[in-house]
Amino acid sequence: MSEIAPIPLSQLTTLRVGAAPERMIDAHTRDELVAALRDVWSDDGEWMVLGGGSNLLMGDEPFPGTVVRILTRGFEVVGGAREGRVRLRVEAGQNWDELVAWTVANGLAGIEAMSGIPGTSGAAPIQNVGAYGQEIVQTLVEVDLIDASTGEVSTVPAADLALGPRTSVLKRHYGSVPEREAVILSLTLELEQVGTGERPIRDARLRSALGVAEDAAVSLAWIRDHVLAIRASKGMVLDDPDADTHSAGSFFQNPILPESVARTLPDECPRWPVEPDLDPVVVIPLESYDGALPRVVSTRADVKVPAAWLIEHSGIEKGFRLPRSRAGVSTKHALALTNRGGATGGEVAELARFIRSRVAAEFGIVLQPEPVLVGVEL
Template sequence: MPEATPVPLAQLTTLRTGGTPDRMIDATTSDELVAALREVWASGDPWFALGGGSNLFVGDEPFDGTVVRVLTKGIERMPSPVPGRVRLRVQAGHDWDDLVAYAVAEGLAGLEAMSGIPGTVGAAPVQNIGAYGQEIVQTLAEVELVDERTGEVSTVPAAELGLGFRTSVLKHHYGSVPERRAVILSVTLDLADIGQGARRIAGEQLRTALRLGVDEEVSLAWVRERILETRRGKGMVLDPEDPDTYSAGSFFQNAVVSASFARTLPDECPRWPVAPDLDPVLVIPLAAFDGYVAPPPTAVQSDVKVSAGWLIEHSGLRKGFKLPRSRAALSSKHALALTNRGSATAAELAELARFIQGRVQAEFGLILQPEPVLVNVEL
């Protein structure tokens, strides 16, 4: 078993909080990772798997259990069953942005708008990461995982992961447990092989972020550099010299609300439609079929995704806001990021998060939900 000397989780998480676990295991191969998880599960002790630590908010107290660090790396290029596409099988501990850089250099499209997102590849499907209208669900083919209940390793198609807006059946949402408790070992992505030439950008949200016209053509490398530049301007690319990046990225999720609720918000609040399923599969048992199939609804109102950052700022909490005597603050560049301005405790960050939730609820009637996984800490 690849045992490691436990260190404070504040050294391994981008929010820079977290006490020292009782035990730590560093798994550098899939076999080591599976063996470590099976051993920990058999013991019944508390545990969690740690990748890049960029989507974790860990409490100040020592963690009474085992942390399994996922340090596996590697990219394998494979043929795709679809002409004009390529598959990449990537180990769970591989750095996400390193994967995006590789794909762009190889002329493989589908990940470029997610440049600069911190963390590891194995964590990406868990919350269906995305940016500027591009999400991993659009290119994910399958994952290899080990199931906590059985200890078995299996390959699971993306369609069985329940991928939705920043969610999946694997995600530990605040206040709930995952529908399926498992750890991803590798991820297989199916990407378009378009080369290094310029092309038209299809997504409106991405075109808007890049300030491109409908018919303008740009290369994958151009898109990546502009996205990185945009994220740096918001403090969303890790930089040891910039305290604005001592965060878990967007601390609160952009809220998905009904169209009717969205109409109660100010017109200026940025919003994006969440497309409904206009062609659902209808299954009628043969014994119950009477020859009549009801027509689909003529008007389907889509849900609406609204900007949590806008709601925070317009509840009166500007960029850089902090509570008196606190070392936790909103980023000076992006109102959606809670930052550690220097040795802030988890308690200080939690206090700020609760204050923000209260202000937004009082102003707009909406309770923002945290995006990171919370360990040993409550809001």
């Protein structure tokens, strides 16, 4: 590991805000990363890790602690995959889209719909990254991580991470601490070997997003190209000259509401059923077990509604700005808050607070931020 002169976080985050921290360490290998974290934790001071900086809103005051930059890169094929599949172990600092491009070129399916998502691979399991019907939970096998409380490295199965809609036990949600304070060192994915030729798209959500008929056949490369085009049209692919891409992606989570609450929204508000939990823990006393399992009955009736729809229908249009603010809603997508040039973290937070208040006043729903907020409050 190497301690470097602190770099302003406005140069290292996609929202382009944040002062230089008190201290900064670069970790280029797994051993350096482990050593750096153990060293930082031994001092019991404030700390944070930084990957691609694409899901982060920093405050304007210098971070009063150590920032550890995860610069580990690379991935390799490992054993243990099921027939017709390949397992890849990916270092946490590996650029995510470069990984996706490699899998597509090599005919491995499972993450192609997540093309163009900025950031590093280690961040993917933390919030169960997903797009157009694919989520990391569908291909994640396990992660290697280091626990902040003990400094111990362990391999944790994906099933133990409680991966849900943009969440996991590792996610630092706004206003709360993660259930498990740990840093991902690497992740293992299992992808399907489908080749580079054309084949039908099984997922209806992806077919709908791409405008593809149920019986149409396309290649992984075709899917990637079209997903990138869709994301670019929404300002969700990093492009330095385009201020709409100077964002943290989707700033607010799509709310998941009880069906009874969703019914109070206007009929034209889109809503998608949330799949019920069909794998609950059922405890049957041994003395009463007769060889039959009780029928599983799900009582969940939740639906997801689009935050972008709520924002626009609360009176906030694409391109909206508060007076004299250099932060604004993207001109292409109402869910992205952008730095139009020289905005501060405070200006982005002010805009986010205003949007939350408008949606709450109009629909009675409090939107939750998706990025990690450090040194700033909504």
